[in-house]
Amino acid sequence: METAKKPFQLIDTSTEVSLQEKTFLVHGSKRFPIHAECASKYSLFFRYLEDQHISIPDGPVNLLFKNNGNSVELGPCRIIANSHLNGYGGRIVFTENVYDIQSLLLDKKVIKLQSAFSDLPLILDRKGNIRQIFKEYTGDLAYDLNVYKKIFDSLDWQYRDEPPEVKESIQKAIIEGEGQLFFQLLNDKLFTLSDIVSDFSSEEHQRHGFYFRQQLWNFIRCSAFMTRTNLKPRGYAGDSKMMKMVYANDYQGNTTFKKLMHKFPLDQPGAKSVRNRRKIVVKMIHKINEDMQVAKGQVFRVLSVACGPAEELQDILVSEQDFARYHFTLLDQDQLALEEASRIVEELERKTGAKADTAFVPASVRLIIANKSFKQNIGQFHFIYSLGLFDYLTPRVGSIVIENLYQLLKPGGRMVIGNFHASNQSKNFLDYWLDWKLNHRTEEEFLMLSKAIPASEVSIFFENTGNQMFLEIKKSKSD
Numbered sequence: 001m002e003t004a005k006k007p008f009q010l011i012d013t014s015t016e017v018s019l020q021e022k023t024f025l026v027h028g029s030k031r032f033p034i035h036a037e038c039a040s041k042y043s044l045f046f047r048y049l050e051d052q053h054i055s056i057p058d059g060p061v062n063l064l065f066k067n068n069g070n071s072v073e074l075g076p077c078r079i080i081a082n083s084h085l086n087g088y089g090g091r092i093v094f095t096e097n098v099y100d101i102q103s104l105l106l107d108k109k110v111i112k113l114q115s116a117f118s119d120l121p122l123i124l125d126r127k128g129n130i131r132q133i134f135k136e137y138t139g140d141l142a143y144d145l146n147v148y149k150k151i152f153d154s155l156d157w158q159y160r161d162e163p164p165e166v167k168e169s170i171q172k173a174i175i176e177g178e179g180q181l182f183f184q185l186l187n188d189k190l191f192t193l194s195d196i197v198s199d200f201s202s203e204e205h206q207r208h209g210f211y212f213r214q215q216l217w218n219f220i221r222c223s224a225f226m227t228r229t230n231l232k233p234r235g236y237a238g239d240s241k242m243m244k245m246v247y248a249n250d251y252q253g254n255t256t257f258k259k260l261m262h263k264f265p266l267d268q269p270g271a272k273s274v275r276n277r278r279k280i281v282v283k284m285i286h287k288i289n290e291d292m293q294v295a296k297g298q299v300f301r302v303l304s305v306a307c308g309p310a311e312e313l314q315d316i317l318v319s320e321q322d323f324a325r326y327h328f329t330l331l332d333q334d335q336l337a338l339e340e341a342s343r344i345v346e347e348l349e350r351k352t353g354a355k356a357d358t359a360f361v362p363a364s365v366r367l368i369i370a371n372k373s374f375k376q377n378i379g380q381f382h383f384i385y386s387l388g389l390f391d392y393l394t395p396r397v398g399s400i401v402i403e404n405l406y407q408l409l410k411p412g413g414r415m416v417i418g419n420f421h422a423s424n425q426s427k428n429f430l431d432y433w434l435d436w437k438l439n440h441r442t443e444e445e446f447l448m449l450s451k452a453i454p455a456s457e458v459s460i461f462f463e464n465t466g467n468q469m470f471l472e473i474k475k476s477k478s479d
Contacts, residue, residue: 063077179256308340313345395449447471
């Protein structure tokens with residue numbers, strides 16, 4: 001049976017890439033109607049809509065447009081004329097206050113690039129509410145990191161002229177020797193941090209975490225992984241690129257110190273549990289497929305919610321027989337994550353010569369909950385899993401999502417939901433180093449999310465580190 005990857009048809013059409021309503025360039029007292037589209041995050045392409053052009057294109061102009069029903073005028077701007085832009089008259093850039101065009105077009109939000117400076121007095125005042133013991137801890141840690149960085153950088157400098165294979169061998173020896181002692185220092189510092197913040201309120205955790213990251217930012221940015229968790233380029237922690245780094249679990253960076261700083265968070269118990277859960281879901285898919293004994297000629301239908309890059313498919317779709325055995329629907333609100341998952345599937349197809357039966361669904365939690373036609377369009381599944389979503393959901397939203405997903409299970413089907421446990425050993429590292437906020441839960445709190453489910457079996461199990469737990473729900477065959 002040859003089936004192709006199919007894009008799911010239920011797509012949220014709220015994203016636009018152009019200013020669709022009347023838009024004008026304002027020059028003095030005159031308005032010039034234009035069509036404008038996003039050229040980059042902070043600039044627009046435009047073309048005139050009528051046979052009227054600004055006679056002095058180098059002069060200052062403003063941009064007037066409708067946003068959420070209101071007229072908004074931004075500027076001053078200047079026009080960068082260019083006759084080689086496929087029909088566009090040029091590019092519009094801001095000259096004083098710089099605005100995020102992508103947020104304007106996609107989210108209908110007016111966000112100024114320099115807005116962070118308006119909060120500067122409040123940010124600088126925050127250090128007055130930091131406990132002295134925490135200031136001393138952070139200062140000592142910064143001193144130790146500075147010392148280690150200087151030594152590692154000095155060693156790199158001394159063997160910089162060696163042949164590449166010799167440099168690689170030397171660096172490996174340093175990483176496996178002195179680098180492991182450096183890791184031990186950082187782990188010891190984490191234990192000390194846990195003692196210091198053990199009685200902090202939620203507000204104190206937030207305030208002290210902010211102070212910590214400001215003080216150590218020059219070290220955090222040495223790690224590609226920690227830089228991404230802090231900056232959140234896609235607007236949230238745990239995006240597909242971060243997950244790929246966790247799975248790769250390697251040394252990245254152009255210096256020894258940067259390699260070590262990148263690897264350290266990937267060796268933490270929380271990261272290990274993420275790698276463990278990938279193995280768990282692969283085993284479950286194979287076992288449940290065998291247990292359910294899907295009728296001949298039918299495929300085992302699997303839904304992954306908040307799928308990310310779906311790298312686990314590399315462990316499932318190994319042979320032509322596997323491709324014929326499974327259908328995967330991959331759902332995520334992040335279009336870039338779905339594109340990464342699609343590339344993984346295409347690579348697997350190239351390796352095996354088989355065609356995958358997959359659907360890619362650009363959908364958010366809101367769509368799962370609110371869209372009445374969603375369940376009809378997406379169908380039912382033998383197995384549903386969501387490993388990294390519920391850590392971000394409130395109890396109320398989590399319960400509603402589980403209830404809706406349960407309706408997508410075939411009779412006798414199973415669902416597995418992941419969540420970090422309240423005793424997660426990496427919680428303080430996530431909070432303070434990575435600015436990665438999760439809703440940790442106890443077993444009782446996790447079970448409460450399924451209270452509305454009339455399931456024949458509901459249970460909780462853990463992966464090997466004990467940091468991540470899984471809620472397993474089995475639907476009755478008669479339901």
